[in-house]
Amino acid sequence: xxxxxxxxxxxxxxxxxxxxxxxxxxxxxxxxxxxxxxxxxxxxxxxxxxxxxxxxxxxxxxxxxxxxxxxxxxxxxxxxxxxxxxxxxxxxxxxxxxxxxxxxxxxxxxxxxxxxxxxxxxxxxxxxxxxxxxxxxxxxxxxxxxxxxxxxxxxxxxxxxxxxxxxxxxxxxxxxxxxxxxxxxxxxxxxxxxxxxxxxxxxxxxxxxxxxxxxxxxxxxxxxxxxxxxxxxxxxxxxxxxxxxxxxxxxxxxxxxxxxxxxxxxxxxxxxxxxxxxxxxxxxxxxxxxxxxxxxxxxxxxxxxxxxxxxxxxxxxxxxxxxxxxxxxxxxxxxxxxxx
Amino acid sequence: xxxxxxxxxxxxxxxxxxxxxxxxxxxxxxxxxxxxxxxxxxxxxxxxxxxxxxxxxxxxxxxxxxxxxxxxxxxxxxxxxxxxxxxxxxxxxxxxxxxxxxxxxxxxxxxxxxxxxxxxxxxxxxxxxxxxxxxxxxxxxxxxxxxxxxxxxxxxxxxxxxxxxxxxxxxxxxxxxxxxxxxxxxxxxxxxxxxxxxxxxxxxxxxxxxxxxxxxxxxxxxxxxxxxxxxxxxxxxxxxxxxxxxxxxxxxxxxxxxxxxxxxxxxxxxxxxxxxxxxxxxxxxxxxxxxxxxxxxxxxxxxxxxxxxxxxxxxxxxxxxxxxxxxxxxxxxxxxxxxx
Numbered sequence: 001x002x003x004x005x006x007x008x009x010x011x012x013x014x015x016x017x018x019x020x021x022x023x024x025x026x027x028x029x030x031x032x033x034x035x036x037x038x039x040x041x042x043x044x045x046x047x048x049x050x051x052x053x054x055x056x057x058x059x060x061x062x063x064x065x066x067x068x069x070x071x072x073x074x075x076x077x078x079x080x081x082x083x084x085x086x087x088x089x090x091x092x093x094x095x096x097x098x099x100x101x102x103x104x105x106x107x108x109x110x111x112x113x114x115x116x117x118x119x120x121x122x123x124x125x126x127x128x129x130x131x132x133x134x135x136x137x138x139x140x141x142x143x144x145x146x147x148x149x150x151x152x153x154x155x156x157x158x159x160x161x162x163x164x165x166x167x168x169x170x171x172x173x174x175x176x177x178x179x180x181x182x183x184x185x186x187x188x189x190x191x192x193x194x195x196x197x198x199x200x201x202x203x204x205x206x207x208x209x210x211x212x213x214x215x216x217x218x219x220x221x222x223x224x225x226x227x228x229x230x231x232x233x234x235x236x237x238x239x240x241x242x243x244x245x246x247x248x249x250x251x252x253x254x255x256x257x258x259x260x261x262x263x264x265x266x267x268x269x270x271x272x273x274x275x276x277x278x279x280x281x282x283x284x285x286x287x288x289x290x291x292x293x294x295x296x297x298x299x300x301x302x303x304x305x306x307x308x309x310x311x312x313x314x315x316x317x318x319x320x321x322x323x324x325x326x327x328x329x330x331x332x333x334x335x336x337x338x339x340x
Numbered sequence: 341x342x343x344x345x346x347x348x349x350x351x352x353x354x355x356x357x358x359x360x361x362x363x364x365x366x367x368x369x370x371x372x373x374x375x376x377x378x379x380x381x382x383x384x385x386x387x388x389x390x391x392x393x394x395x396x397x398x399x400x401x402x403x404x405x406x407x408x409x410x411x412x413x414x415x416x417x418x419x420x421x422x423x424x425x426x427x428x429x430x431x432x433x434x435x436x437x438x439x440x441x442x443x444x445x446x447x448x449x450x451x452x453x454x455x456x457x458x459x460x461x462x463x464x465x466x467x468x469x470x471x472x473x474x475x476x477x478x479x480x481x482x483x484x485x486x487x488x489x490x491x492x493x494x495x496x497x498x499x500x501x502x503x504x505x506x507x508x509x510x511x512x513x514x515x516x517x518x519x520x521x522x523x524x525x526x527x528x529x530x531x532x533x534x535x536x537x538x539x540x541x542x543x544x545x546x547x548x549x550x551x552x553x554x555x556x557x558x559x560x561x562x563x564x565x566x567x568x569x570x571x572x573x574x575x576x577x578x579x580x581x582x583x584x585x586x587x588x589x590x591x592x593x594x595x596x597x598x599x600x601x602x603x604x605x606x607x608x609x610x611x612x613x614x615x616x617x618x619x620x621x622x623x624x625x626x627x628x629x630x631x632x633x634x635x636x637x638x639x640x641x642x643x644x645x646x647x648x649x650x651x652x653x654x655x656x657x658x659x660x661x662x663x664x665x666x667x668x669x670x671x672x673x674x675x676x677x678x679x680x
Contacts, residue, residue: 071556149598206602216411217602218558224599229591229617236620238598245599246585251569258489258578259564259585260600262546262557277569280576 039186042179042337048329052183055290059266060190066288068266070191075267076221076257076278077180079198079205081312082271082294083213084176085165087303089124089311091172092200093136095159097122099143115139122166128310140201141242145225148237149203156207170339173212177294178340180269184213187267195265197221197257199249199274203240221256223248249274254281269294276317283324292327293317301338302331379526382519382677388669392523395630399606400530406628408606410531415607416561416597416618417520419538419545421652422611422634423553424516425505427643429464429651431512432540433476435499437462439483455479462506468650480541481582485565488577489543496547510679513552517634518680520609524553532607537561537597539589539614543580561596563588589614594621609634616657623664632667633657641678642671 043049058066059073080086100119110116115135118126127135144152160173168175184194194215198205202222209220224245227238248256254277257265268275268282271294283291293314296305306314321328331338383389398406399413420426440459450456455475458466467475484492500513508515524534534555538545542562549560564585567578588596594617597605608615608622611634623631635654636645646654661668671678 202599202602218600220602227595227598229594231620236594236617236624238595254569254576255567255578258567259542260558262542262560277576280571284576 039189040179040182042182042335044334044336046334048327048334051327052290055267055288056186056190059288068287071193072263072266072287073187073190073192074261074263074265075187075192075194076197076253076265076269076282077184077194078270078272078275078278079196079200079209081296082177082269082275083180083196084172085302086312087305088167090200091165091175092204093124094163094166094172095156095204096136096139096143098159098163099155100139103143144201144204145240145242148239149227150237152203152240153207156204160208173208175339176212177335178337179335180294181213181340183269184215188214192267193219193261195219195221195257195261197248197253197278199223199247199252201225202248221248221253221260223252251277253278257281266290268292270317271296272312272314273317276320279317279320279326283326290327291321291324292329293321294329295331297330298332298335298338304332379529380519380522382522382675384674384676386674388667388674391667392630395607395628396526396530399628408627411533412603412606412627413527413530413532414601414603414605415527415532415534416537416593416605416609416622417524417534418610418612418615418618419536419540419549420611421636422517422609422615423520423536424512425642426652427645428507430540431505431515432544433464434503434506434512435496435544436476436479436483438499438503439495440479443483484541484544485580485582488579489567490577492543492580493547496544500548513548515679516552517675518677519675520634521553521680523609524555527607528554533559533601535559535561535597535601535605537588537593537618539563539587539592541565542588561588561593561600563592591617593618597621606630608632610657611636612652612654613657614652616660619657619660619666623666630667631661631664632669633661634669635671637670638672638675638678644672 040049040052043052058064059068061067077083080090084091097119100116104110104116104120115127115131115138118131119139147155161171163172164170165172165175187194196205196209196213196215196219198221200222202220202224205220205222206217209215210217226241226243226245228241230237230239246252246256250273253275257278264285265282266285266287266289268279268289269292270276270279275293279291279293282289295314295318296303296312298304305312306318318328320326329335380389380392383392398404399408401407417423420430424431437459440456444450444456444460455467455471455478458471459479501511503512504510505512505515527534536545536549536553536555536559538561540562542560542564545560545562546557549555550557566581566583566585568581570577570579586592586596590613593615597618604625605622606625606627606629608619608629609632610616610619615633619631619633622629633654635658636643636652638644645652646658658668660666669675
């Protein structure tokens with residue numbers, strides 16, 4: 001054998017062996033990393049966090065009896081009070097009040113309207129006690145219809161990027177729950193299809209949820225107004241009407257989940273009685289499922305409320321959670337951080 | 341150097357070299373294959389096929405001005421007459437007539453009903469001329485409501501796997517258009533999100549479209565009945581009601597596409613006036629779009645009809661196609677094969 005050939009052989013052997021070792025060490029490193037990284041760093045160690053981790057491990061483990069195919073790993077989250085705050089009132093109501101103020105100068109005929117006067121004064125108490133849901137519906141119709149869906153979305157986008165919460169002074173879009181954003185990401189990394197199923201308006205949510213939560217536009221389920229299809233200078237547009245097509249609350253949630261997704265979720269997260277039927281629907285899945293509530297127990301870092309709250313009342317669903325053994329996340333003790 | 345070491349070196353060298361050659365040859369083979377394979381073998385070479393190939397090439401080429409991000413590559417297809425046949429009547433009507441026959445023995449009170457008598461005789465002419473859309477709606481309500489969505493889907497599944505077409509004798513599920521199945525696959529391989537947007541019932545389609553077209557359940561848009569949420573022995577079910585929630589036809593199509601997908605398609609395929617607004621909607625996309633009609637011109641292999649047909653009338657949309665320069669696929673000359 002010529003020295004050159006031997007050298008070449010040794011050289012190639014060296015590459016091969018080094019490659020094998022490199023391969024091993026990379027693999028070892030990856031294993032170590034995946035063991036070390038906590039996918040839910042804003043959750044305190046405890047039974048809530050553990051039951052989430054255990055659930056995801058079971059349904060994604062091909063060797064486990066609880067294994068669920070990726071296409072059936074549907075997760076649904078309520079929005080207000082579950083993924084972001086909802087006090088002193090739903091943030092979409094804040095948007096409506098902002099729009100009334102913005103539009104008022106163009107509508108002198110609004111001057112004598114008691115409802116609009118309360119709105120302009122940001123008087124939530126009067127709005128709630130004297131005008132109720134009907135009054136709010138009227139304000140929504142005034143401010144959220146008569147324009148194309150694109151124009152409406154741009155209006156919301158301008159607002160969400162600048163508007164601040166009356167109490168915290170934060171941008172509304174900063175008042176999202178960091179532990180829940182981590183959970184969404186963790187589920188997506190485990191091949192879950194993650195959806196929002198909210199009573200809020202679908203066009204309102206599409207303006208910011210993709211950027212803020214990292215969810216695609218077609219994974220947002222919400223209440224819907226009817227549209228009119230119309231051509232303006234030959235170009236088709238969809239004009240939002242002041243007529244309701246669908247209210248995505250209470251038993252509306254399982255209905256719309258079925259119409260749009262067509263599968264029962266294996267994970268559902270809510271925080272109020274409006275989520276009860278969605279949670280029941282998830283809990284009746286033939287696969288192993290995780291059914292959970294966020295309980296607002298932290299009056300210092302966020303708000304503390306449940307059975308008697310006007311907004312986000314949690315009463316019947318809390319009873320049902322106890323009866324069915326659903327996971328009840330205690331915001332105060334389970335979450336290290338609230339906002340990002 | 342000991343003989344054993346030399347042997348080991350040679351052995352490892354052999355593996356390394358063989359591996360390199362194997363790698364090269366595999367890579368070469370893949371390149372050749374991808375150049376040779378025709379993604380649309382059932383389409384005859386010609387301008388229709390070429391405009392589809394050109395369109396897909398342009399919107400997927402990152403260097404092209406027409407490039408469209410994968411998340412915006414939305415393609416929508418009508419179903420009846422676009423992906424499968426629709427003569428002598430919509431196949432869902434055949435299902436309804438089958439169900440009337442199946443249920444009649446349990447309903448002696450139907451005996452004196454002229455509408456049901458015509459249905460039992462499969463008398464499409466009388467049904468159409470004497471009872472019209474209202475009569476059909478009544479038959480649909482009788483056969484497609486009052487049961488859970490799961491039960492209904494199972495009924496459809498039993499039918500689609502065994503029921504045969506009155507003229508061709510084929511299974512209905514075999515009367516799908518092979519060129520269109522190839523197109524769906526080709527679009528999916530190019531990272532399009534492919535949806536069906538049909539006037540047919542969503543629960544009817546979900547029973548077979550995933551298997552037959554290879555589309556996921558949440559990529560099917562159709563007409564919807566309302567549901568009632570109900571608990572049976574503590575287990576929640578959705579019961580189909582005889583009330584319409586949404587008719588996904590004409591201007592309903594762009595509306596539902598917006599509500600569910602939230603993006604304007606860049607490709608839309610239809611075959612009748614019921615698809616006109618969906619095609620206009622697609623054609624108004626700011627991105628390059630492909631707007632197309634299947635023209636039923638093949639009375640020998642399928643059916644030939646357009647402006648005067650009762651089912652799948654193509655009149656206004658054909659005028660619009662000429663005016664706007666939409667692609668009109670001529671079934672007879674453009675398709676080598678019709679059915680698989």
